[in-house]
Amino acid sequence: MTTRLWLSVSLAALMAVSAPAQDARSVLQAAAKAMGVENMRSIQYTGTGWQGMVGQNFAPDQDWPRVDLTSYTRTIDFDTMSSREEYVRAQGDNPPRGGGAGFPFLTPQKVVTFVSGNFAWTLNAQGQAVPQPTAAEMRQIEILTTPYGFLKGAMAPGANPTMVARREYGERVTIVSFVALGKYRINGTINVKSMVQRVQTWVPSPVVGDLYLENVYTNYRAVNGVQVPRFHQHQDFDDGGHQPNVSGGDHAFGLETISEVRLNVPNATAAVPDVVRTAKPEPVRVQTQKLGEGLYLLAGGSHNSVAVEFSDHVVVIEAPLNEERSLAAIGEVNRLMPNKPIRFVVNTHHHWDHLGGIRTYVHEGATVVTHEGNRPYYQEVLRARPWLLEPDRYSLYPPEEWSEGYIFETVREKYVLTDGVRTVELYNVQGLPHAGGMLIAYIPREKVVVQADLYNPAAAAPNANNRALQRNLERLKLDVATLVGIHGNPAPLSQFLQLVNKTN
Ligand SMILES: [Zn+2]
Ligand SMILES: [Zn+2]
Incomplete structure (x- = not known):
């Protein structure tokens, strides 16, 4: 009798342990429904914001120096894991300190980046495709750390999402995790309104190793049946809570206003140019x-x-x-x-x-x-x-x-x-x-x-x-x-x- 009771207690414990996987799926499904992602195959959003030049601060204890994004459009096709990002960045009123060799920007710069599966490229000033084979993995991670890409990735066959719950700012939230591309752990925090309010991951950096990357999504509003947030991205930590502040680099990207959102746009996937398809990573030469x-x-x-x-x-x-x-x-x-x-x-x-x-x-x-x-x-x-x-x-x-x-x-x-x-x-x-x-x-x-x-x-x-x-x-x-x-x-x-x- 005692043994049988013990057995049933262990079974119950076992079931409690395996239950969260099921719960993670229902949390994701509820979020996909609430955010308008269920029938989304592609999305295009346009807005304005800012960009922080990661690794280019004036001193290590300061934030990444900012430039304005005077226009920004991103088109993502989730079925093909492709993205086209097009923006214009300008110095604006930001203090012209730090930054790479071309900083401050005396004239606005146009930047276009692409990924399509395992192919990544950009366009030069003449509009020609320039292969960027080593960027493909990071650009796929960018897709998977948008609120929509996170839900798609976590619900994909074989993703095996797991889940924990915690209290955050006084509210119960759920953090769902999966591993992308075989090694990137991606965590999405889903709030009581079933909105994805944060997506975290780590990406490799030759300076700091596993670099913390966090997207904070707030101020959701409905546009064309989709919930659209304010985008706010951190890369690395600001340890300003400590004295002295050793590492201040933090703010990497933000979209403050979104003026237009389109769903299931035609031709959302850019064709991979031949020069990109045949490119090999350039060997290091001295x-x-x-x-x-x-x-x-x-x-x-x-x-x-x-x-x-x-x-x-x-x-x-x-x-x-x-x-x-x-x-x-x-x-x-x-x-x-x-x-x-x-x-x-x-x-x-x-x-x-x-x-x-x-x-x-x-x-x-x-x-x-x-x-x-x-x-x-x-x-x-x-x-x-x-x-x-x-x-x-x-x-x-x-x-x-x-x-x-x-x-x-x-x-x-x-x-x-x-x-x-x-x-x-x-x-x-x-x-x-x-x-x-x-x-x-x-x-x-x-x-x-x-x-x-x-x-x-x-x-x-x-x-x-x-x-x-x-x-x-x-x-x-x-x-x-x-x-x-x-x-x-x-x-x-x-x-x-x-x-x-x-x-x-
Ligand atoms: Zn420098
Ligand atoms: Zn330099």
């Missing part, structure tokens, strides 16, 4: 240019590094992009200067495209030289926590040094690396709009200045960053012959001065 005896420009991609040979070690200036780029550059350094370890890696500034390869150099045994203002943030970046989505060497084989704290040399105004013969001088660039704590490297023997984002030899008109560089070269009284950029080709100082001295 093209070396000798700038002097034991001085090399490691080019061949969108971002360069500079390698400097010392008597018993090598200094590399800049570790851009990601681990793949760093491994290729380190391989080239080892080929050019065998048996000399890379003892220092100099980082010009904290923007993510200039920071993404730094973990690889630390793993290789190098000490990071950067501005002292970056140290708290870099201590977070150079942490040996698990990176589950795209593990790098640093996360898989964690070096002990990070916890010991001896992987940094920090610079305030000036720092000199020397072995008595070869010298590299590092200087802080004062009064710069692009980034706080920006370093330039001066190499006296070849009269070279290495700079990032302060001068593009292809530029037609001078900008505030060019002028800041010129003021600093004068302030420091450096005897310069050549400016070597982390972007583009080296240029003689005379060419730079010609640009800066243009009056119009």
Whole structure:
């Protein structure tokens, strides 16, 4: 009797455990009905809002710098997992601080992005398709993190959604989860009105690893039978609740007003151009240019590094992009200067495209030289926590040094690396709009200045960053012959001065 009772209790417990899967499905069905998604095959929405330039803040404790989206239209076909996104971004009244090399925007920029299943592409200024094979997965995740795409994805055959409930802001909510594309956990929070009020996921980043991505959907209203929210997206955390604030980047995208919504639009799926269908990811190449005896420009991609040979070690200036780029550059350094370890890696500034390869150099045994203002943030970046989505060497084989704290040399105004013969001088660039704590490297023997984002030899008109560089070269009284950029080709100082001295 006792045994049988025990058995029935365990059965009841078992059923309670397996019940949520069923509940998740009914929660999703109720939401699909309430939000007008049941008969939706495609949707097109048009509005205006803003975009935050992720990884491009003026200082690590500040938010991503914003630009206005003066027009924005997205067309999604859920059956084919395709999306066309078209927008115009402009500087507007946003403070012109931080941002990539083209920031602030002097003229509005039009951007068009596409995904269709496993193919992704964009259009260049001439309207020609440019393949973006590595973007396809992220663009599918963008579809699945819209309120409609979340419901479609969670209800798709084989999605096996799970569910938990919690109280949020005093209201009972349900969080339904599924795993997309084999590895992305996607959580949708559904409120008592059966509206999807938040969709969370994590995406891989070479800087922070599993990057938190959150869409907050509020202010729902019915348009043409569909519930349409205000779109508000975060990427990464603002830890402003802590003092000091180490990481302030947070706001990535918003649509404040939606002026038009269309359902089941004809030709919602863009045809994949042939050039996109046959494209392969470009292999990482390092093209070396000798700038002097034991001085090399490691080019061949969108971002360069500079390698400097010392008597018993090598200094590399800049570790851009990601681990793949760093491994290729380190391989080239080892080929050019065998048996000399890379003892220092100099980082010009904290923007993510200039920071993404730094973990690889630390793993290789190098000490990071950067501005002292970056140290708290870099201590977070150079942490040996698990990176589950795209593990790098640093996360898989964690070096002990990070916890010991001896992987940094920090610079305030000036720092000199020397072995008595070869010298590299590092200087802080004062009064710069692009980034706080920006370093330039001066190499006296070849009269070279290495700079990032302060001068593009292809530029037609001078900008505030060019002028800041010129003021600093004068302030420091450096005897310069050549400016070597982390972007583009080296240029003689005379060419730079010609640009800066243009009056119009
Ligand atoms: Zn930058
Ligand atoms: Zn740059």
